[in-house]
Amino acid sequence: MPEIPEIRAHAERLETLAAGEVLKRVEPLSFTALKTASPSPDDAVGWPLRSVGQRAKFLLLRFAPPASDPAADGLTFVVHLMQGGRLRVLEPGAKRPRRPRDGLARFEFESGVGLMLTEPGTQKRGGVWVLAGDPTADGLVAGRAPESADTASIAAANPLAGLGPEATDIDAAAMAELMAAHPSRLHNFLRDQRAISGLGRRLANEICHRAKLSPFAPTGRMDSDGVEAVVAAIGAVVDESLAAERQLPQMSRSAERPSAVHSRTGEQCPVCGDVVRAVEYRDYSVNYCAGCQTSGRILADNTTSKFLR
Numbered sequence: 001m002p003e004i005p006e007i008r009a010h011a012e013r014l015e016t017l018a019a020g021e022v023l024k025r026v027e028p029l030s031f032t033a034l035k036t037a038s039p040s041p042d043d044a045v046g047w048p049l050r051s052v053g054q055r056a057k058f059l060l061l062r063f064a065p066p067a068s069d070p071a072a073d074g075l076t077f078v079v080h081l082m083q084g085g086r087l088r089v090l091e092p093g094a095k096r097p098r099r100p101r102d103g104l105a106r107f108e109f110e111s112g113v114g115l116m117l118t119e120p121g122t123q124k125r126g127g128v129w130v131l132a133g134d135p136t137a138d139g140l141v142a143g144r145a146p147e148s149a150d151t152a153s154i155a156a157a158n159p160l161a162g163l164g165p166e167a168t169d170i171d172a173a174a175m176a177e178l179m180a181a182h183p184s185r186l187h188n189f190l191r192d193q194r195a196i197s198g199l200g201r202r203l204a205n206e207i208c209h210r211a212k213l214s215p216f217a218p219t220g221r222m223d224s225d226g227v228e229a230v231v232a233a234i235g236a237v238v239d240e241s242l243a244a245e246r247q248l249p250q251m252s253r254s255a256e257r258p259s260a261v262h263s264r265t266g267e268q269c270p271v272c273g274d275v276v277r278a279v280e281y282r283d284y285s286v287n288y289c290a291g292c293q294t295s296g297r298i299l300a301d302n303t304t305s306k307f308l309r
């Protein structure tokens with residue numbers, strides 16, 4: 001799944017290509033693509049795209065009426081790409097896909113340029129939420145779920161609600177408070193979007209390795225050296241991935257993203273030469289280097305191994 005560096009570089013690319021374009025039409029191509037019932041996406045027709053931003057693992061497309069304050073007025077389309085999803089630029093005259101198989105939603109601009117939300121596979125979990133107001137400010141006016149919605153769907157009407165602070169915006173003092181408030185294994189804490197947001201499995205692996213901390217280190221008992229190592233590792237790993245991502249014409253595929261340990265089970269650690277190991281879960285692996293991170297101790301997950309047998 002794309003994380004902060006991939007989404008941020010993608011937002012920068014899209015803003016360069018499409019900022020100022022005036023919206024002509026929004027077409028959900030799949031009935032699951034649009035996650036909110038109101039405001040209507042059609043309200044933004046005739047408005048220019050003011051900016052494309054990133055919050056956690058979401059793209060934020062801001063539309064506002066001409067000559068208005070784009071920070072206060074207008075609508076924000078919050079786009080989640082899920083695994084492998086993309087928001088692709090369609091050049092003027094490009095074939096217009098109309099079926100869900102070809103894409104989840106399409107933005108068409110007056111100039112003929114378009115943006116197409118695509119997601120491979122059949123699950124189609126990506127989508128678009130339409131929110132009024134500035135979604136990055138506290139005064140957000142959330143989208144409203146359909147009338148029949150239950151509590152869970154109403155909460156789901158604003159995917160930004162309940163997110164922890166952006167991982168790259170957290171200093172050591174704030175990180176210490178967050179870790180104390182969310183006692184967990186470090187790897188789980190880093191991926192918990194309600195604790196800190198924008199990181200996933202790859203960066204969690206890389207940050208633990210860079211910080212020379214076990215992925216199982218308990219955040220509730222992290223000392224100040226550990227907290228500072230995590231903050232520094234987040235900054236370094238995100239900066240490096242962002243620099244690599246900015247070199248590319250479009251979003252990298254998972255296998256192209258830089259890593260020292262992530263998805264490198266059995267390879268040599270580039271820092272100490274020890275073998276990269278994995279703790280296997282049903283859906284994913286936690287990769288680590290025992291030489292760098294656990295004083296040579298081999299990790300086994302006693303909490304889940306009995307269920308795997």
Ligand SMILES: [Zn+2]
Pocket residue numbers: 269270271272273274289290291292293
């Ligand atoms: Zn190592």
